Amino acid sequence: MERRDFFKKAAVTAGAAALGTSSLDAGTTHQPIDNRKVADIAFPEKRPMITYSDRPPLLEAPREVFTSALTPNDQFFVRWHMPDIPTYIDPDKFTINIKGLVKQQLKISLKELKEDFEQVEVAAVMQCGGNSRSAFTPTPGGIQWGSGAMGCALWKGVRLRDVLEKAGLKKGAQWLAVQGSERAAYYKTPNFIRELHLDDLDDHVIIAYQMNGEDLPYLNGFPVRLVVPGVYSDSWIKMITDITVTDKYQNLFFMDKAYVIPDNECECETPEKHAKKTKPIWWMNVKSIIGYPNDGAKLTLKSQTVVRGVAWDGGAGIKEVQISLDGGKTWDKAILDSGKLGRYAYRTFRYGFKPKKLGEMKIMAKAINKLGEEQPLAKDIKWNHGGYKYNGIDVVTVKVV
Amino acid sequence: MKLMKKIVLTALVAATPMMAQVKEKIEVPYIPFPIKMGKGFDTVQANCLMCHSFGYILNQGRQPKKFWAGKVNKMIVHFKAPISDSDRKIIVNYLFKHYGNGKEQ
Secondary structure, eight states: OOHHHHHHHHHHHHHHHTTOOOOTTOOEEOOOOOOOOOOSSOOTTOOOOEEEEETTEEEEOOGGGTTSSSOOGGGOOEEOOSSBOOSOOOTTTOEEEEEESBSSOEEEEHHHHHHSSOOEEEEEEEEOTTTTGGGEESOOSSOOOOSOSEEEEEEEEEEHHHHHHHHOBOTTOOEEEEEOSOBOSSTTSOOOEEEEEGGGOOTTOEEEEEETTEEOOGGGTTTOEEEOTTBOGGGSOSSOOEEEEESSOOOOHIIIIISEEESSTTOOOOSSSOOSOEEEOOBOOOEEEEEESOTTOEEOTTOOEEEEEEEEOSSSOEEEEEEESSTTSSOEEOEEOOOTTOTTSOEEEEEEEOOOSSEEEEEEEEEEETTSOBOOOGGGSOOOTTOOOOOOOEEEEEEEO | OHHHHHHHHHHHHHHGGGGOSOOSOOOOOOOOOOOOOOTTHHHHHHHHTTTSOTHHHHTTOSBOHHHHHHHHHHHHHTSOOOOOHHHHHHHHHHHHHHHBOSOOO
16 A cells, blocks of 8 residues: 555544444453553663563553653663574674665665665654553453553664665565564574565655664664654564565565454454454554553642643644543643654643642543544444554543642 | 874774674573462473563463463464474463463353
């Protein structure tokens, strides 16, 4: 699908979702697990984070990280799939191999990447397709993320298109298989490879070597990773070693079995009857997260409070974020930042108010994008067996004292 | 003056490798996940730990037997883990006993 077609298609899907019917045996959705504590132990180049696994490393950012448009590198989430990850890469020897249906095979060093191509930057949100998976019941297999399997950074690198142009595409070239350096314990285990269609590549798809002005942390894919703005992060291959151009799509485990959603209009199914036809996850839907206050926080009666958070989508851009303080009965517009980081980045929002009543209070945030798509309530999201694309209205419960 | 500039420049270039954010091999810490001991644990350790930490198991929460059986099957069918049929049964029973919710499905 051409990137520009997405906007047309997304509008149709949004309309269709509203017509979805409910069924008695349907799975349910609710607020994702919140308030998990960061671990005592810090991983390389990271501050202590919510830690699900050490091998492979799986790290989530706590809620309070999501008040700024750019996520610090040392709090940026980490998700690998295989147990064997290079723990040292010599930047002087590292190369990316461009092969397959190309006129000239290339081995591009980091130095060449930084000197022989136009250097470009893009601010973009990187979010795991399974972010907030803990919102689904029954439990879809996979990491039961809260809402912090995401971040937004200013990525610097070179356009993937420019690299392919240098190699020169042969007739019939259609697909790219991008592979990173992680390795399984067994040879027969499928490698983590992502296929991209050449039509998916616009000027924003880059091979990035820098993140927020620094080297990528190892755990985020040092020395280079793919950046595919607007798209879920399973496509953002880390530690890229090989890009193979082919004429045919190869059926791949992670694309065709793992990171898939039902290929129907509501992208939903029931636990008893999974959809027969599936498709790889791709564009992100509209979503927002409250960074402050966190769930369980204490606010002071009559004291000016500023709710802060971030909102994003697949690149249409955020039009509005609304806040509700009365359980969703009334909504009021939050103030958005200037949006100068572009349509693929977080838009930060803020909303000031004075708590007027003692006791428990719910704060809700809802983002609406420029296509008019808005976040549904958690309970209105439909179940899928992979637990992907949850984008429910965020709710934090605070106590006014 | 010109020479001076050149020297300064050379010094800068030479210093670059020293400025690397990570100068040597990274060490991913070991996390002792509090996995439960019991019948079948040795089999779980021998098979599951080849590819992933116990964090993966703990993170799933309490689940029906069908869920755990499906998980172990996925490791065999999709990830090609060489788990024998007898080990498969032992692992599923262990997982259900310690991380089950009492329900078959």
